[in-house]
Structure formats: structure tokens, C-alpha cells
Amino acid sequence: MSRTIAFIGLGAMGRPMARRLVEQQFRVQGFDLNAEALAAHAANGGIACSSATEAAKDAEALILMVVNAAQARMALVASGALDALRPDALVILMATCSPADAREIAGMVEKAGRRFLDAPVSGGVVGAEAGTLTIMAGGPKAVFDAANLYLSPLGDKLYHVGENAGDGAMVKTINQLLCGVHIAVAAEAFAMAEKAGLDTGLLLRILGQSAAASWMINNRGPRMLEIEPEVTSAVDIFVKDLSLVLDAGRSAKVALPIAAVAHQMFLASSGAGHGLADDSQVIRAYRALNGTV
């Protein structure tokens, strides 16, 4: 008999992750509020459940790949999934939440007698499809080791970053701080180049292989120079992620002056109506500032 796990949140990331677990012969009881996502999970060989509680029933592990902490709390507690799990079950929170939220959810899970791991990811949909996510896990080492069975099909870079719930979220937060600032500062640089009348395509080639390079310059730079680029990740995602970064700074009493400014630029871009555009289009906020629209 195959082992049963619950998977809540079958969106762009969750669906391929759940599929990879199905391929490992787990019985994956999935739930998502979106009927289409649920049907796709069934088509991938998973079990489509009509509630989080039904998905959790008798599962030895529950993976949360929902949008935010509020959804995670809703699924676990309000809907009763937590109590439907096997008594020794493992709850793995893989959604991007603030460290404080991860600690609070850990408290609820442990109070219900289950084990908890805080394990956010990076690597995007491409990494989710290929099982090459980076997973940054916080929690007791024994729990991290027990979770390896479920996490190793999902990522090839598994890190145990700390003994406490919230440590994974903090590493993910710091990751997003750097990603967001690197995109915004690339926009600051290219907006200056545009105003100076430089050949921005040549500039990108020069910068992308110099000491000024970042992963983001090489990844977002080409789309930053297009007028209406394909949307790989939207401006509003960084409005949200840098908000989480600043919330984490506030709760840890850490000053984040550069991240705060970068957040304002994403916010301005969203405020000007570009929230659904590719995140490289934070450059539009700079063009507005500099009168080069």
C-alpha cells in the first residue's frame, strides 16, 4: 500500500510539485479552492479532495503550498485539517510567509501534537517542474531529516538553515530582499543609461559580465529593455515580497534602508497601473521620475 500525503495549494508551483510526489508512488490527496487546479491534479494521477480536511485524512505528512500565511492558517485550523492528520504527522509549510507567521503556525501545529518544518523554496515554476528547487528549511534537525523523503523529489538543493521554525522563512526573506533590490537597481541603472542616450543593449552585455553583474541583471535585463515583455513574474509579486521583507525587518528591529526604497519603486510602478506587468517593468517608475516616459 502506498503512503498517503496531503498537498494543499495546487497553483503554478504546487501542481508540478504534487505531480512529482505522485511519480514517487505517494498517494497525494490534493486540495485547492480552484476546481481547474484540482482537476489537473487528478489528471496527473493525484487524488482530488473536496476540502483540506478530506485531503489531510490519515495523511502522514501535509505540504502547504498556498499563497500566504492566512491561507495556511485557514487550511490547517479553521477547516480542521490539522486534527484530521495522523497523530505523528509532519506539516511542511512551503509557502512564502514572514518568519513571525511561520513561528505562529509552528506553534499551532505543535500544540496539536504534530511536527512542523518551515521550508520555503526558490527556483520558480521551472524548478518546480524539474524538481530542482532550492529548499531552505528551519526546524529541529530530526524533523528536517524525516522530511527528506517528501522534499528530495521536489528540490536538489536542500538546506537545513536553522533549528527554529521561521529560520527558513528568514533565509527566504533575505533571498527576496536581494532579488527585489537587484531588479530595482538594474532599473535605476538602465533608466540612467536611457536618459544619457547610451546603447542599452550593449550596456547590458558589458554589465552582465563585469563586477556589476547580478543573476537578476542577466535574467531580467533583456526583458527590462523590451516595451511589453512576456510576464515571467509580476511587479505586484515584489510589491508583496518586499512588504514581507520590510515586515520581517520591523519585527526583528532591523533597519533595511535600501530594501525600503526598492519597495517604493515597485509600489510606484504598481500604482501607475503596471502591477501585472513583468517585474522588470519597475523601470517604468524610474522613467516617470526622470521624465523619459
Added chain:
Amino acid sequence: MSRTIAFIGLGAMGRPMARRLVEQQFRVQGFDLNAEALAAHAANGGIACSSATEAAKDAEALILMVVNAAQARMALVASGALDALRPDALVILMATCSPADAREIAGMVEKAGRRFLDAPVSGGVVGAEAGTLTIMAGGPKAVFDAANLYLSPLGDKLYHVGENAGDGAMVKTINQLLCGVHIAVAAEAFAMAEKAGLDTGLLLRILGQSAAASWMINNRGPRMLEIEPEVTSAVDIFVKDLSLVLDAGRSAKVALPIAAVAHQMFLASSGAGHGLADDSQVIRAYRALNGTV
């Protein structure tokens, strides 16, 4: 008979650059205010001159690798080197100056009937020694082509970035903007990690190969986590370089909100007495802010 060129500014960068030109069989008439630098140039097979004017005498090209625009003006005009050059000589400004300074110096050179190329470099002392500098040149294409003879021994990435004097300086400025911000934001990120009690060495390994990576994180990150690291480039260099960046923004009427904040952090670090420390030690300003000193 070998061809004569003048080389003004024989510091950490200029000395190995001049040596590479000597190795190409140029007669390199060098000048530096520092007697030791001058002696080293002679030991490398160059001609040690007692003034910029003596160095410029009958030279077909003059390379300026001085500290700033004021020194370049002093050497060219105040000391009379410009008039001592051959009438068809080429003046190549390789020092880091603002675009406005580069344009002004171009005007002086062209008024004296000589050709001018604005050609700042990146790649540091290592690149200068190995002849692998990146050279970003602004000026008429014909002048860029004529300068190839002198520049190709110095760099292996030669870019003609624009037709106008100052275009090279603008590209270098944008390069420094990104470099300075990438160092400062890495410090912001690691200072947060320190306050959160994370394993910063592990964090560096994770970030250095993720979407959060930058050339600077991988280069400066390890020294950022040391208490008294070796000084590869000092905090005060970025106090100066980000000042140039902000001056360039001011003169082009371009808002640079992130660079402005990063500059304040280098300035604070210098103000707290760390100006001569490795530039990775901008993290000390964050530690002071966060009470983790």
C-alpha cells in the same frame, strides 16, 4: 625607432598598465608625483620623467591614469603637457571621472588640436597586471580605432560605447552604481541574518548560487563575514565613486534613490572610522544601526 607614448599616473593600476605597453616595445615616458612609483616604472623598462610636460614631449599618445579629473586637468593644462605632445597626438583619459569632467577635458584637448578618447576601465589591479581590463570608450569611432594600438595590450574587452566624450565615463558610472549598491545591499542582507542568528556562512553559500546572487556577493561576501579582512578596495573608494555617480545623476537630472541610500551607508561607515577598511565593511554601518556591534 620605437614609438613614444606618455603615461601619467603610475599608481597601483597605472604601473602594470605602463609595463604592458613597455613590453609591446613602446617607449613609455612615464610621470608620477610619487618618486617610488617613478622608480618602479624605470625598473620595468620605462623612461622616468621629471614632469608631465617632459613625459608628453613628442609623444604620439598620452594616457592619463591619475586619481581624478582635477589631476588630469593639472597634468594636461596647468603643467603644459598638452602643448608638448605631437600635433596629431591622441589623449586617452582612463581615470574614473564624471561624464561632465570627461566632456570638459575633451573640450580642452580638442581646443589644443589633439584628439581625445574617454576610456575608463574596470577589472582592478588583477586585470591591469594581466591585460584583461574592460575598457569602455566614448569618442568618435575613428579615434577609438586609432587608440586600439595602445588599448589592446591593456584590456581584452574593448567596447566603443558611444560617439561622445563622456559616454565611457557614463558607462563606468553606471557600472559603479551597480557595484556599490550590490555591496551595500549584501551588507544589509547579512546584517539582518546576523541579527536573526542565522549561520551566515551557510547563507552565503545558498545566496551565491541562487537568483539572489551577484558578482559582489560572491567576491565581497566572504570578506564581509570576517572581522578584519584583507583590504582589496577600501570603503572610501565607494564613498568617492558613489559621489561621482550621484554627481552624474544630478548633472543629467536623473533620480537615483537606491544609489543615494547606498552612498549614505558607505559614508556612515567611513564616518565611524572605517574608511580605510575593506569596502565589505560597510556592514559595520548596518551593525551600528541595528545595535549588533
